Amino acid sequence: xxxxxxxxxxxxxxxxxxxxxxxxxxxxxxxxxxxxxxxxxxxxxxxxxxxxxxxxxxxxxxxxxxxxxxxxxxxxxxxxxxxxxxxxxxxxxxxxxxxxxxxxxxxxxxxxxxxxxxxxxxxxxxxxxxxxxxxxxxxxxxxxxxxxxxxxxxxxxxxxxxxxxxxxxxxxxxxxxxxxxxxxxxxxxxxxxxxxxxxxxxxxxxxxxxxxxxxxxxxxxxxxxxxxxxxxxxxxxxxxxxxxxxxxxxxxxxxxxxxxxxxxxxxxxxxxxxxxxxxxxxxxxxxxxxxxxxxxxxxxxxxxxxxxxxxx
Amino acid sequence: xxxxxxxxxxxxxxxxxxxxxxxxxxxxxxxxxxxxxxxxxxxxxxxxxxxxxxxxxxxxxxxxxxxxxxxxxxxxxxxxxxxxxxxxxxxxxxxxxxxxxxxxxxxxxxxxxxxxxxxxxxxxxxxxxxxxxxxxxxxxxxxxxxxxxxxxxxxxxxxxxxxxxxxxxxxxxxxxxxxxxxxxxxxxxxxxxxxxxxxxxxxxxxxxxxxxxxxxxxxxxxxxxxxxxxxxxxxxxxxxxxxxxxxxxxxxxxxxxxxxxxxxxxxxxxxxxxxxxxxxxxxxxxxxxxxxxxxxxxxxxxxxxxxxxxxxxxxxxxxxxxxxxxxxxxxxxxxxxxxxxxxxxxxxxxxxxxxxxxxxxxxxxxxxxxxxxxxxxxxxxxxxxxxxx
Numbered sequence: 001x002x003x004x005x006x007x008x009x010x011x012x013x014x015x016x017x018x019x020x021x022x023x024x025x026x027x028x029x030x031x032x033x034x035x036x037x038x039x040x041x042x043x044x045x046x047x048x049x050x051x052x053x054x055x056x057x058x059x060x061x062x063x064x065x066x067x068x069x070x071x072x073x074x075x076x077x078x079x080x081x082x083x084x085x086x087x088x089x090x091x092x093x094x095x096x097x098x099x100x101x102x103x104x105x106x107x108x109x110x111x112x113x114x115x116x117x118x119x120x121x122x123x124x125x126x127x128x129x130x131x132x133x134x135x136x137x138x139x140x141x142x143x144x145x146x147x148x149x150x151x152x153x154x155x156x157x158x159x160x161x162x163x164x165x166x167x168x169x170x171x172x173x174x175x176x177x178x179x180x181x182x183x184x185x186x187x188x189x190x191x192x193x194x195x196x197x198x199x200x201x202x203x204x205x206x207x208x209x210x211x212x213x214x215x216x217x218x219x220x221x222x223x224x225x226x227x228x229x230x231x232x233x234x235x236x237x238x239x240x241x242x243x244x245x246x247x248x249x250x251x252x253x254x255x256x257x258x259x260x261x262x263x264x265x266x267x268x269x270x271x272x273x274x275x276x277x278x279x280x281x282x283x284x285x286x287x288x289x290x291x292x293x294x295x296x297x298x299x300x301x302x303x304x305x306x307x308x309x310x311x312x
Numbered sequence: 313x314x315x316x317x318x319x320x321x322x323x324x325x326x327x328x329x330x331x332x333x334x335x336x337x338x339x340x341x342x343x344x345x346x347x348x349x350x351x352x353x354x355x356x357x358x359x360x361x362x363x364x365x366x367x368x369x370x371x372x373x374x375x376x377x378x379x380x381x382x383x384x385x386x387x388x389x390x391x392x393x394x395x396x397x398x399x400x401x402x403x404x405x406x407x408x409x410x411x412x413x414x415x416x417x418x419x420x421x422x423x424x425x426x427x428x429x430x431x432x433x434x435x436x437x438x439x440x441x442x443x444x445x446x447x448x449x450x451x452x453x454x455x456x457x458x459x460x461x462x463x464x465x466x467x468x469x470x471x472x473x474x475x476x477x478x479x480x481x482x483x484x485x486x487x488x489x490x491x492x493x494x495x496x497x498x499x500x501x502x503x504x505x506x507x508x509x510x511x512x513x514x515x516x517x518x519x520x521x522x523x524x525x526x527x528x529x530x531x532x533x534x535x536x537x538x539x540x541x542x543x544x545x546x547x548x549x550x551x552x553x554x555x556x557x558x559x560x561x562x563x564x565x566x567x568x569x570x571x572x573x574x575x576x577x578x579x580x581x582x583x584x585x586x587x588x589x590x591x592x593x594x595x596x597x598x599x600x601x602x603x604x605x606x607x608x609x610x611x612x613x614x615x616x617x618x619x620x621x622x623x624x625x626x627x628x629x630x631x632x633x634x635x636x637x638x639x640x641x642x643x644x645x646x647x648x649x650x651x652x653x654x655x656x657x658x659x660x661x662x663x664x665x666x667x668x669x670x671x672x673x674x675x676x677x678x679x680x681x682x683x684x685x686x687x688x689x690x691x692x693x694x695x696x697x698x699x700x701x
Contacts, residue, residue, distance in 0.1 A: 076475040088478035090527070095476065098528040137532060138517070201525035244343030244356040251347065251354045261336055261347050269338045269345065 010084035013066055019043075024058035025050055027104050028160065028173050029111030032063035034100060041078075042067055044194035045097040049176040049204035052214070053104070063107065065100055094200050101178070101204065108160055108173055109255050116164040117264050117271075118255040123156030123172070124148045125215040129223040129296055129303070130169060132161050132275075134253035140230030140282050143183040146205070147289045149212035150187065156215045160255070163222055165267060167274050170219040176204035186285055224299055225250070225277040226292055234283035238291045243269070246277035324397045325378075330370030330410040331403075337365070346408065355406055361399055370410065374400055442493060442514040450490065453480045453534075460534060463490040469523075476527060490514070492533050497521045552587040552598060552626075553578070553694050559629035560586075560598045561694045574690060581691040587624075596628045630697025632690065 020043040023033030034050065036042040066081040076089035078096040082103065090096050112118045121134035122145035131148070135141040142158040149155055157173040164170065176193075180202050184190055190210070193203055207213060227241070227249050241249065250268045251257050257264055278295055282288040336347040344362035346355040357365055367377050378396050382389035404412050449470035450463045459482065464470040473494065474481050490511075497508035497520070508526045510518035510533065518529045551563040551571045563571055571578075575585045592598055 075472060080478070086478050087480065089475040090472070092524040092527070094524050095527045095531075098531055099476070102531045102534075201520065201522060202528060242343060243340040244345055244358075247338070247340050247345045248354045248356045251345070257347075258349070258352055261349065265336055265338050265345070265347060269340045272340055 008084065009081050009086055013068075013081060013084055016066075016068060018066070020047070022047055022050055024055055024061045025053040025104070026055035026058055027053055027108035027111075027175065028162065028171055029113060030063070030104070030107030031055070031058045031061040032065060032104070032107065033061045034065045034067070036067040037069045038067075041069065041093050042097060044196075045093065045204075046100060048193050048206065049097075049101070050104070052174040052176060052206050052208075063103075065103060067096060067100070098202075101175075104175065105159060108175075112255070113162060113164075113171070115263075116162040117250075117260075117267050119161045119163060119250065120159070120253045120255060121161040122158045123161040123169070123215070124153035125156060125217060125220065126153045126293075126296060127300055128217050128220075129300055130156070130215070130217070130220045131224045131226055131292065131296060132163070132169075132222045133226050133228050134161075134250060135228050136253065138230075140228050142177050142179055143186065143230070143285065144226075144228040144280070144282065144288060144292075146177055146179060146183065146187055146210055147285045148292060149177075149207055149210040151289045151293065152212075154213050154215045155207035156218075161222075163267075163271060165270070167222040167271055168219060169222060172215060172218055174207060174214050176206045177210070179203050179205055222271065222275050223303075224296055225271075225275050226295070227277065227279045228282055228288070229279060230282045232283070234281050236281060236283045236287040236291065238278050238280050238295060241277040241279055243272040243277075246272040246275075249277070249279075324400050325375040325393065326373055327400075328370050328373050329368045329400055329403070331365060331368050332408060332410050335408060348406075348408065351407065353406075355408065360395070361402075364396060364399055368400075368403070368409070442490075442511055445493075445495065447490075447493065451477075452482045453477045454482045460491045462530070462534075463493040465495045469494065469496045472523075472527070473530075476531075492530060494526060494530055497523055497526075551585055553632065554584045554586045554626060555629070555694055555697075556582050558627075560626035561630045561632050561697045562592070562598065562628060563632040571690065578691055578694075581695075583691055583694050592628060598626045598628050599624070630694075632694060632697070 016037060018035035018037055019039035021033065021035045022043075025032050025034075034042075034046055036046070063083055064081075066084075068079045068081065070077050070079060075091050077091045078093065079089040080087050080096060080099050080103075087103070088099055090099065109118060119132065119134045120136070121132050122141045123133065124131050124145055126148075131153075133141055133144060145155070145158045155172075155174055156169070157175065158177045159175055160173045161169065162171050162173075179187070184203055184205075187210075190203075190205065192198055193205055193209065197203055225241075225246060226238075247265075247269050250272060251261075251265070254260075254264055254268065276299065280288055280292060332348075334349060336349065338345055339362065342359040342362065344357040344365060346357065347353075348355065364377070364381075367380075372380075374396055375393070378389055378392045381387070381396070382392045385392075400409075403409050445465065447463045447465050448467055450461050451470055451473055453460050453462060462473055464473055491513065493509075493511040493514070495509045498506035507519045507521050508523055509516060510526050510529055512533045517533060518526055520526050520529075553561045553563060553571075555561065571585060578585060
């Protein structure tokens with residue numbers, strides 16, 4: 001399963017001993033493995049958080065991320081290599097593990113399948129219906145997804161959802177949810193992902209850690225767009241978006257929109273016309289989850305009545 | 313109505329506005345959405361605006377258009393005039409009409425224009441107050457072919473940022489691109505302890521006494537800056553050699569550092585080391601931002617280098633790779649491609665997979681040569697690339 005290292009550090013890395021090797025993993029079209037010299041420093045941080053991305057069917061991961069410990073408490077102690085090329089260093093285990101997660105996300109984002117749009121979005125499923133939650137960073141996307149998982153939804157992603165023509169979703173990116181300390185406190189009674197995590201500013205929590213499982217219905221269709229927006233102290237409420245408003249919001253949440261506008265815009269307008277869209281203003285997570293569930297219930301009812309979905 | 317406003321309305325009524333032809337528009341139900349590639353902004357038009365949009369083709373004055381709508385809908389013409397002039401004013405403000413786009417770009421600073429490929433974004437926070445905080449370093453990093461400026465308040469913090477981004481660091485830049493600004497938490501000591509701060513586009517996005525927290529958060533901010541802008545272009549880190557104005561030969565790292573000592577000898581042979589780093593597109597054209605052109609190459613330049621201040625584009629004629637093996641044209645392109653790919657992976661891109669697919673396509677039509685670290689060998693093989701085409 002070892003990818004062939006080609007970078008200038010390949011010979012150097014060949015002489016190192018890796019105590020922990022994780023993988024092979026798949027993040028959408030991106031495949032990789034992780035090797036760390038020190039198991040104690042990184043296995044607790046990475047093994048659990050990357051576990052949902054394990055894919056034994058990957059025979060030759062395209063990337064190997066290596067973490068080398070220079071052994072001294074110096075700036076840049078932990079050096080990260082990508083296929084034998086040094087890509088960064090930090091004295092902090094937390095930052096270094098964050099760098100691996102970052103590389104994972106970037107890899108997923110840059111390997112879009114042809115003909116789909118990649119939305120910066122969370123995704124959850126319930127009763128066979130799929131909710132996509134596009135939002136910019138810090139809008140409360142991961143926290144909302146976590147709240148929905150706690151309420152019995154199953155999990156697609158908290159970062160990227162790929163949607164194709166006719167609102168089709170054929171892939172998932174079930175990475176561990178990245179939850180800031182404030183979100184962790186909000187969710188309450190959450191087990192620390194590893195010993196010592198309580199001191200860290202952000203936790204990577206798997207869907208399993210929130211007592212949820214992977215989405216059972218893949219491929220599926222996007223049935224509801226919810227654009228979450230956290231506002232401290234706000235009155236939690238939900239409002240409909242017109243197809244035009246939804247299109248603009250979707251464009252703003254589409255990776256590489258600028259380069260692919262000619263392809264993405266027709267696809268996103270189609271999505272906005274086919275899939276109902278709501279903006280969810282969140283002051284209180286519990287209330288927000290209830291409102292989202294209520295909204296999905298209306299769609300389920302409409303679907304069972306044999307109605308056709310439309311975005312109005 | 314104030315006199316100025318009255319004049320504005322009169323001006324609009326006699327004008328014949330025309331929608332810019334570079335906009336991308338799509339109907340959504342009875343609304344319309346418009347993407348402006350110049351400003352990178354999305355606009356939504358309500359049903360009334362979407363209707364009028366179709367009429368603004370530059371052939372009729374606003375007044376004529378108002379009369380037509382009035383007759384068509386049987387609505388009082390004065391009321392239509394109010395609505396339409398308001399709408400035209402709105403479209404003007406959004407720079408969607410011909411002649412309303414400022415020539416220096418709306419969202420770009422002059423310096424961003426100069427640098428071309430740097431990510432330029434509107435500053436959304438309190439720019440003056442953040443700028444006045446005092447900064448020491450501005451580090452340029454390259455993520456997925458886009459440049460990002462990260463500003464720090466101490467050299468020690470800058471060093472940590474450079475280490476964190478490793479090979480993504482493309483050098484220091486000027487203070488025109490503080491996409492991200494990072495202040496270290498103040499050291500423990502007498503007086504009030506100041507928390508570290510992280511700003512994106514001069515908007516405060518994080519405060520913490522824990523520097524690691526801010527660094528990790530900064531990684532995510534880089535995602536936020538880059539993600540919507542990630543480019544398909546392939547960024548090559550290394551030397552770009554130009555031969556008699558005919559084309560470019562690229563020498564990815566580590567060749568760059570090995571070539572520098574030979575620069576003068578190569579120049580005598582008509583081979584100029586013109587730039588460090590460039591962007592290769594899928595058609596095999598090398599794009600070099602003006603600030604990347606080597607000053608020595610620019611001095612007294614002729615031919616394609618004469619147009620200084622503009623992006624330089626050259627046809628890629630070949631790759632120059634140092635392998636430690638006998639110099640010459642690579643007989644096995646597959647091996648050469650592999651070596652070049654490794655060099656480019658080393659260059660920067662976070663996910664080379666897409667890049668490599670594009671690169672492989674380009675390399676199918678591009679000669680690969682190897683050299684040993686001696687200028688005569690370099691000159692011969694660079695010229696071999698060009699003459700083979």
